[in-house]
Amino acid sequence: MPVELxxxxxxxxxxxxxxQLEPVPEVLEHIEAKRGQTPFAVVSASARDSATAWxxxxxxxxxxxxxxxxxxxxxSKPDPEGFLLAASRLGVAPETCLVFEDxxxxxRAATSAGMASIRVPPFWExxxxxxxxx
Numbered sequence: 001m002p003v004e005l006x007x008x009x010x011x012x013x014x015x016x017x018x019x020q021l022e023p024v025p026e027v028l029e030h031i032e033a034k035r036g037q038t039p040f041a042v043v044s045a046s047a048r049d050s051a052t053a054w055x056x057x058x059x060x061x062x063x064x065x066x067x068x069x070x071x072x073x074x075x076s077k078p079d080p081e082g083f084l085l086a087a088s089r090l091g092v093a094p095e096t097c098l099v100f101e102d103x104x105x106x107x108r109a110a111t112s113a114g115m116a117s118i119r120v121p122p123f124w125e126x127x128x129x130x131x132x133x134x
Contacts, residue, residue, distance in 0.1 A: 014046065027100050077105045
């Protein structure tokens, strides 16, 4: 299957899931506690339109000083390029950054950038209910 088709299907699925999207309470709490004191960025492998739609749906777009999205960088995670670009745009040193990431690839990218990171389970993992067989 062509990469472009897979990417398009992923973006379409993202838009379908928008009504179910919820912020991660602990991450939101951190953002609110540090608002006005700490600059924030989003680094996403998704298109800017998708990232903007997610943040707008959650009423969080105004909390971020910069968005680094697909097309802003050449090398995707696990390469640290996107995170380093975000730090540069924010005017902060990479070693002062804390990254909230939902993938192992993203954690590796943050580590390679010299940034601390916390793994946050993705949406579908946070909302999966386990059923035990009797």
